[in-house]
Amino acid sequence: MQLDPELDLQLVRELNAPRELLYKCWTTPEHLVHWFVPKPHKVTHCSLDVRPGGACNTTFEVEGNLMENNGVYLEVIPNEKLVFTDGYTAGWKPAPEPFMTAIVTFEDLGGGRTRYTATARHRNPDTAKAHKDMGFYDGWGTVATQLETYAQGLKA
Amino acid sequence: MQLDPELDLQLVRELNAPRELLYKCWTTPEHLVHWFVPKPHKVTHCSLDVRPGGACNTTFEVEGNLMENNGVYLEVIPNEKLVFTDGYTAGWKPAPEPFMTAIVTFEDLGGGRTRYTATARHRNPDTAKAHKDMGFYDGWGTVATQLETYAQGLKA
Numbered sequence: 001m002q003l004d005p006e007l008d009l010q011l012v013r014e015l016n017a018p019r020e021l022l023y024k025c026w027t028t029p030e031h032l033v034h035w036f037v038p039k040p041h042k043v044t045h046c047s048l049d050v051r052p053g054g055a056c057n058t059t060f061e062v063e064g065n066l067m068e069n070n071g072v073y074l075e076v077i078p079n080e081k082l083v084f085t086d087g088y089t090a091g092w093k094p095a096p097e098p099f100m101t102a103i104v105t106f107e108d109l110g111g112g113r114t115r116y117t118a119t120a121r122h123r124n125p126d127t128a129k130a131h132k133d134m135g136f137y138d139g140w141g142t143v144a145t146q147l148e149t150y151a152q153g154l155k156a
Numbered sequence: 157m158q159l160d161p162e163l164d165l166q167l168v169r170e171l172n173a174p175r176e177l178l179y180k181c182w183t184t185p186e187h188l189v190h191w192f193v194p195k196p197h198k199v200t201h202c203s204l205d206v207r208p209g210g211a212c213n214t215t216f217e218v219e220g221n222l223m224e225n226n227g228v229y230l231e232v233i234p235n236e237k238l239v240f241t242d243g244y245t246a247g248w249k250p251a252p253e254p255f256m257t258a259i260v261t262f263e264d265l266g267g268g269r270t271r272y273t274a275t276a277r278h279r280n281p282d283t284a285k286a287h288k289d290m291g292f293y294d295g296w297g298t299v300a301t302q303l304e305t306y307a308q309g310l311k312a
Binding site: 001002004007052053074075083085087088091092093094095096097098100101103121122123124 | 157160163209230231239243247248249251252253256259277279280
């Protein structure tokens with residue numbers, strides 16, 4: 001993927017867990033709630049319909065406030081790739097001001113390891129900058145570590 | 157589909173052609189160029205990659221001016237449903253100011269007839285109004301008639 005430094009943010013990590021397991025953690029609500037936001041924040045609700053146009057809805061509790069994140073999946077390649085966005089809600093209803101589109105890929109590195117790449121694409125430089133300033137790298141990095149730890153617990 | 161009168165425009169027509177043929181006309185560049193814009197305007201280029209995230213690109217010639225329309229498919233159910241938008245270009249690159257999302261469905265009515273529904277969803281009332289004022293109903297209506305005539309020619 002060719003990145004645009006003004007529009008795209010990307011995190012690449014090698015995780016010590018097989019990609020099938022990471023994909024399962026990403027696509028199963030009972031698993032996702034355990035690692036999807038940096039602790040001590042919580043996911044209080046999660047509803048996933050993992051197909052193009054299917055809902056990808058979560059609610060976070062951050063310092064006592066509930067934040068609803070409603071979106072849809074755009075592309076689903078089992079064990080390899082997930083694309084989702086807040087730019088639509090179910091039924092392909094466009095959001096007035098889309099924030100980002102996330103592309104998550106899982107590459108098998110052999111030996112039960114995975115190259116995990118999370119890319120956030122934005123529609124203009126201001127939105128990308130806002131996302132960076134909100135702590136994209138720290139946030140998504142912490143979450144990648146939480147995902148790895150959680151997946152290893154499932155594997156054991 | 158529940159319509160929002162402030163955001164959505166919809167055309168419903170019964171066409172005298174089987175839905176498989178209409179779908180083929182929609183998804184094959186050599187066919188699409190013959191009916192996709194109201195005559196005497198022309199489609200001078202068409203490149204379709206009919207899968208979620210695949211390019212849906214056309215160029216129109218309108219009174220000597222070339223108009224490029226680059227987008228992607230969001231959802232593809234063969235012979236039943238196509239969803240596409242200018243809100244992305246290939247690689248899930250978000251467009252700065254998405255205009256619309258089109259949902260086209262083909263319902264089999266038996267006897268080689270099809271209920272053809274074209275819905276354009278917009279992200280705000282201004283965009284929907286602009287699309288209506290550009291002549292959505294006349295334009296998409298003319299194109300539906302052209303599609304029916306062209307498909308009947310293929311069937312013969």
